[in-house]
Amino acid sequence: xxxxxxxxxxxxxxxxxxxxxxxxxxxxxxxxxxxxxxxxxxxxxxxxxxxxxxxxxxxxxxxxxxxxxxxxxxxxxxxxxxxxxxxxxxxxxxxxxxxxxxxxxxxxxxxxxxxxxxxxxxxxxxxxxxxxxxxxxxxxxxxxxxxxxxxxxxxxxxxxxxxxxxxxxxxxxxxxxxxxxxxxxxxxxxxxxxxxxxxxxxxxxxxxxxxxxxxxxxxxxxxxxxxxxxxxxxxxxxxxxxxxxxxxxxxxxxxxxxxxxxxxxxxxxxxxxxxxxxxxxxxxxxxxxxx
Amino acid sequence: xxxxxxxxxxxxxxxxxxxxxxxxxxxxxxxxxxxxxxxxxxxxxxxxxxxxxxxxxxxxxxxxxxxxxxxxxxxxxxxxxxxxxxxxxxxxxxxxxxxxxxxxxxxxxxxxxxxxxxxxxxxxxxxxxxxxxxxxxxxxxxxxxxxxxxxxxxxxxxxxxxxxxxxxxxxxxxxxxxxxxxxxxxxxxxxxxxxxxxxxxxxxxxxxxxxxxxxxxxxxxxxxxxxxxxxxxxxxxxxxxxxxxxxxxxxxxxxxxxxxxxxxxxxxxxxxxxxxxxxxxxxxxxxxxxx
Amino acid sequence: xxxxxxxxxxxxxxxxxxxxxxxxxxxxxxxxxxxxxxxxxxxxxxxxxxxxxxxxxxxxxxxxxxxxxxxxxxxxxxxxxxxxxxxxxxxxxxxxxxxxxxxxxxxxxxxxxxxxxxxxxxxxxxxxxxxxxxxxxxxxxxxxxxxxxxxxxxxxxxxxxxxxxxxxxxxxxxxxxxxxxxxxxxxxxxxxxxxxxxxxxxxxxxxxxxxxxxxxxxxxxxxxxxxxxxxxxxxxxxxxxxxxxxxxxxxxxxxxxxxxxxxxxxxxxxxxxxxxxxxxxxxxxxxxxxx
Numbered sequence: 001x002x003x004x005x006x007x008x009x010x011x012x013x014x015x016x017x018x019x020x021x022x023x024x025x026x027x028x029x030x031x032x033x034x035x036x037x038x039x040x041x042x043x044x045x046x047x048x049x050x051x052x053x054x055x056x057x058x059x060x061x062x063x064x065x066x067x068x069x070x071x072x073x074x075x076x077x078x079x080x081x082x083x084x085x086x087x088x089x090x091x092x093x094x095x096x097x098x099x100x101x102x103x104x105x106x107x108x109x110x111x112x113x114x115x116x117x118x119x120x121x122x123x124x125x126x127x128x129x130x131x132x133x134x135x136x137x138x139x140x141x142x143x144x145x146x147x148x149x150x151x152x153x154x155x156x157x158x159x160x161x162x163x164x165x166x167x168x169x170x171x172x173x174x175x176x177x178x179x180x181x182x183x184x185x186x187x188x189x190x191x192x193x194x195x196x197x198x199x200x201x202x203x204x205x206x207x208x209x210x211x212x213x214x215x216x217x218x219x220x221x222x223x224x225x226x227x228x229x230x231x232x233x234x235x236x237x238x239x240x241x242x243x244x245x246x247x248x249x250x251x252x253x254x255x256x257x258x259x260x261x262x263x264x265x266x267x268x269x270x271x272x273x274x275x276x277x278x279x280x281x282x283x284x285x286x287x288x289x290x291x
Numbered sequence: 292x293x294x295x296x297x298x299x300x301x302x303x304x305x306x307x308x309x310x311x312x313x314x315x316x317x318x319x320x321x322x323x324x325x326x327x328x329x330x331x332x333x334x335x336x337x338x339x340x341x342x343x344x345x346x347x348x349x350x351x352x353x354x355x356x357x358x359x360x361x362x363x364x365x366x367x368x369x370x371x372x373x374x375x376x377x378x379x380x381x382x383x384x385x386x387x388x389x390x391x392x393x394x395x396x397x398x399x400x401x402x403x404x405x406x407x408x409x410x411x412x413x414x415x416x417x418x419x420x421x422x423x424x425x426x427x428x429x430x431x432x433x434x435x436x437x438x439x440x441x442x443x444x445x446x447x448x449x450x451x452x453x454x455x456x457x458x459x460x461x462x463x464x465x466x467x468x469x470x471x472x473x474x475x476x477x478x479x480x481x482x483x484x485x486x487x488x489x490x491x492x493x494x495x496x497x498x499x500x501x502x503x504x505x506x507x508x509x510x511x512x513x514x515x516x517x518x519x520x521x522x523x524x525x526x527x528x529x530x531x532x533x534x535x536x537x538x539x540x541x542x543x544x545x546x547x548x549x550x551x552x553x554x555x556x557x558x559x560x561x562x563x564x565x566x567x568x569x570x571x572x573x574x575x576x577x578x579x580x581x582x
Numbered sequence: 583x584x585x586x587x588x589x590x591x592x593x594x595x596x597x598x599x600x601x602x603x604x605x606x607x608x609x610x611x612x613x614x615x616x617x618x619x620x621x622x623x624x625x626x627x628x629x630x631x632x633x634x635x636x637x638x639x640x641x642x643x644x645x646x647x648x649x650x651x652x653x654x655x656x657x658x659x660x661x662x663x664x665x666x667x668x669x670x671x672x673x674x675x676x677x678x679x680x681x682x683x684x685x686x687x688x689x690x691x692x693x694x695x696x697x698x699x700x701x702x703x704x705x706x707x708x709x710x711x712x713x714x715x716x717x718x719x720x721x722x723x724x725x726x727x728x729x730x731x732x733x734x735x736x737x738x739x740x741x742x743x744x745x746x747x748x749x750x751x752x753x754x755x756x757x758x759x760x761x762x763x764x765x766x767x768x769x770x771x772x773x774x775x776x777x778x779x780x781x782x783x784x785x786x787x788x789x790x791x792x793x794x795x796x797x798x799x800x801x802x803x804x805x806x807x808x809x810x811x812x813x814x815x816x817x818x819x820x821x822x823x824x825x826x827x828x829x830x831x832x833x834x835x836x837x838x839x840x841x842x843x844x845x846x847x848x849x850x851x852x853x854x855x856x857x858x859x860x861x862x863x864x865x866x867x868x869x870x871x872x873x
Contacts, residue, residue, distance in 0.1 A: 013477040017348045020329035027353035038602035057599045062609035075513025128513040130528030186595040187626055222657025222710040237712030304768040308639045311620035318644035366804025419804040421819030
């Protein structure tokens with residue numbers, strides 16, 4: 001056996017039996033493999049949100065295969081793929097629609113890829129609408145069992161995989177940053193596509209325009225340092241800036257959603273005078289650095 | 292050990308610790324057994340929906356024991372049972388209220404059954420209201436460990452188990468079909484109790500009455516083939532017809548719910564002229580074919 | 583290896599990847615360990631509800647480590663701790679904010695404790711806001727692997743751990759009981775902080791004031807014995823009294839929430855004449871008996 005873990009993310013939700021059936025298919029094909037559920041609450045068909053969640057998770061995943069299924073094009077001519085990274089240290093399986101691209105980039109890029117067109121490694125009866133069960137889960141299980149990548153289907157140039165399209169924050173002429181909300185988490189924190197280094201020279205107070213109102217956010221170390229009733233800019237657990245409110249929801253208070261556009265400016269009006277060199281560790285690589 | 296997998300479905304939800312406690316009981320009694328969660332989001336007390344979800348899942352489950360708990364009569368004189376199928380190839384455990392019947396039928400029918408009335412295989416303190424924890428989970432664990440069925444309680448005639456009551460679609464005199472929505476999935480697709488063979492001779496366009504309006508649905512291969520703004524009739528991943536809308540919810544658009552009654556007719560008004568013989572594989576057996 | 587099970591409860595929800603990442607960290611550090619999810623739907627920052635859920639679950643958990651994370655103070659100077667119970671038969675890991683206290687009390691009290699301040703057993707990059715991933719999960723994994731408690735950090739006096747603050751029901755001068763709703767479960771049953779022994783001498787009918795209206799509840803054996811349209815007082819699956827309505831939600835019907843105050847009185851106005859001695863088994867210990 002090559003691997004004994006599959007890390008599984010989808011937009012299947014937990015209301016239906018989809019996730020359980022995928023687990024069951026893996027259990028039947030590769031009983032020794034453990035399937036770890038990353039999340040199945042990606043909004044239906046939200047490829048970008050799924051790609052971001054995978055990118056956030058991938059530095060922490062156990063060695064093995066990543067199975068990602070957010071697949072609005074299931075049954076059409078979009079391709080199902082298996083992607084090798086680091087010359088076989090890990091594989092990612094799912095639709096070729098950009099979902100897997102941010103995670104692939106996080107772990108160094110693809111070294112090989114195939115289209116999953118060999119029916120020998122599909123379930124016997126393939127429905128038009130449930131490739132997660134019929135094609136992707138069996139592929140992930142067989143990769144764990146040690147089946148060679150090229151047996152799963154036709155090799156393709158990994159450079160031609162669909163890229164992820166993630167928003168990049170933009171410095172403006174007047175010293176501000178045009179940013180975007182990448183993710184609202186359960187606690188209402190709003191992760192931005194802004195690296196803390198980008199505002200390292202800014203004053204403590206930052207003006208945020210967009211959402212409900214212009215607000216001044218204070219750069220603080222953690223949630224508990226946010227003044228009561230105030231807004232904080234924290235470095236979140238993935239190394240990006242996030243807007244937060246202590247023990248409440250910044251998303252509700254500021255009326256932000258995923259994709260909301262914001263303008264950040266030093267609150268005193270001064271432009272930042274210098275910029276530190278950015279030295280990102282692998283686990284701090286920004287999700288927006290996707291090829 | 293006889294089996295190392297329990298496939299678990301319930302209406303416990305994931306808001307409380309019920310599911311985790313059942314997992315813990317199995318872990319304590321049979322540490323080598325893996326519990327696969329099929330779904331726990333069956334609407335509270337909705338025996339029919341739970342039975343359908345089990346029937347859809349059962350062709351894909353790993354060998355072992357099915358633990359199903361949707362049990363509005365817990366604590367009353369309804370019986371808890373363990374059912375053997377295929378002379379011991381698998382077992383199903385849960386209340387005898389019809390929940391397990393569709394799945395039992397899918398795998399060939401019961402070959403033996405017992406009432407779970409032997410307290411030796413219950414937890415020490417049995418509460419009146421949590422048989423999943425106190426009686427069913429221990430029974431499933433002990434079956435995995437190899438305990439003989441008859442040791443779990445009094446044998447009963449499997450023919451006297453409570454049958455599942457599932458709606459059967461009906462051809463009408465004027466060449467239509469009276470159908471019913473069996474299931475609305477997360478994506479809003481509405482599965483009908485209609486086999487694709489039943490409309491194999493129909494034209495591509497099918498009139499659907501019921502729900503919000505009469506609509507014409509096109510028989511298409513997959514979601515992506517549904518014209519924008521239109522309604523499709525696809526063969527879903529379980530081999531039944533489903534109403535679908537591309538990248539949106541047919542349930543919301545047509546105002547359908549589980550149990551909604553519909554009338555299907557060939558859109559041109561012609562009656563179908565012939566009917567192909569039906570040859571269902573086991574994995575395509577219809578959930579409405581329950582004894 | 584000392585243990586092979588971690589029982590995990592949090593307020594992380596399942597919408598984000600937090601739970602999956604914690605599973606992945608454990609899988610990477612201690613691949614043989616199984617993580618059992620107790621619940622992750624504790625309301626955000628609701629330490630009391632999380633503590634009650636752990637207390638309800640703990641008698642059923644498999645031997646090993648309990649990982650509990652409901653942590654509004656993450657990143658502040660609140661302490662992260664590992665607590666030994668029964669001289670090493672089990673450990674609990676999480677924030678020292680009272681979350682773990684009811685469960686610790688249920689299993690006999692702490693015999694040792696450390697603050698998790700040894701970075702050797704943290705992940706390499708510790709963020710300010712995700713101790714579950716960076717500190718608590720690694721601690722739980724290392725305890726499973728056999729690392730000595732004292733290596734994880736500075737020993738502290740277990741008597742100085744933050745206690746749980748749970749409401750205790752109070753007898754009143756006129757023979758009633760002031761009670762509080764501890765928990766509303768998925769089915770709408772309202773668990774009270776009242777031991778059945780406390781009303782053992784009362785008549786069958788009990789007057790309940792609070793919530794929507796004064797109502798008379800009948801003491802019954804199980805849900806099915808509640809008269810249609812009526813309210814029942816059942817001994818729930820954890821050995822406490824709960825208000826219930828047959829096949830409906832007592833919480834909705836009586837407008838009760840967690841924390842609602844109620845007054846119980848014998849419906850005939852008579853004071854109870856005697857009180858049986860209370861003899862609680864370990865699994866029937868009341869969650870309100872927390873030091």
